Amino acid sequence: MVCIFPKDETTDFLLPLYDKLCSLGFKGLHVDTNDNIELVIEAIDKAKVVVFLGHGTSYSLMGTPFNGDKTNIIHKENISILKDKRIFLLSCRSSEFCETYNLYPSIGFGMMPTGLEDVHSMIDEDVNFPALEQQDIDVYNKALINAISSAFNSGSMDKMEDLYNKVKLYANIEITNCLLQKNTPMYREVADLIQDMKNECTIFKQQV
Secondary structure (H helix, E strand, O other), X not given: OEEEOOOOHHHHHHHHHHHHHHHOOOEEEOOOHHHHHHHHXXXXXXXXXXXXXXXXXXXXXXXOOEOOEOOEEEOOOOHHHHOOOEEEEEOOOHHHHHHHOOOOOEEEOOOOOOOHHHHHHHHHHOOOXXXXXXXXXXXXXXXXXXXXXXXXXXXXXXXXXXXXXHHHHHHHXXXXXXXXXXXXXXXXXXXXXXXXXXXXXXXXXXXX
């Protein structure tokens, strides 16, 4: 089992989740992928279970930025290294990524506003998207980490559907906490976005 976590200051908030996964037996790779891409590819290739924490699109998983530009580490040309593995991708549009490349069994997600850049991008796509401030994003990110950490703490990649259901369960708990605790001015909007995360989380089951 390997957990790939490219170094990127915009995803540093995921470090507690990375530490949790490492404590549960995952081999962790929290590295600059520009300097260690061969190590990352080899680790993925050898693993039967892969968790990825970072940025993504419907066609790629992203690594450490280079000179401020985003980089792609898993894409059409090398997607074969993810075939026939159990995969959990905590990255934007990863459900589309799994569907695009027919990856199963796998769990992926939709768009997740984990930074101001994400919020601005989503507002460009939808003028009705809430104009979250950093305080709101911090509450969302903490809820995301809590839900995923709790799911892995009580589930496992050996039972993908059970893990998927636990993500949904603990997301519901985080929604309730957000509405009760009111830790940010836009707590209702944040609760709605946690609900979106839960709804857009998708499992792709083994084909028969």
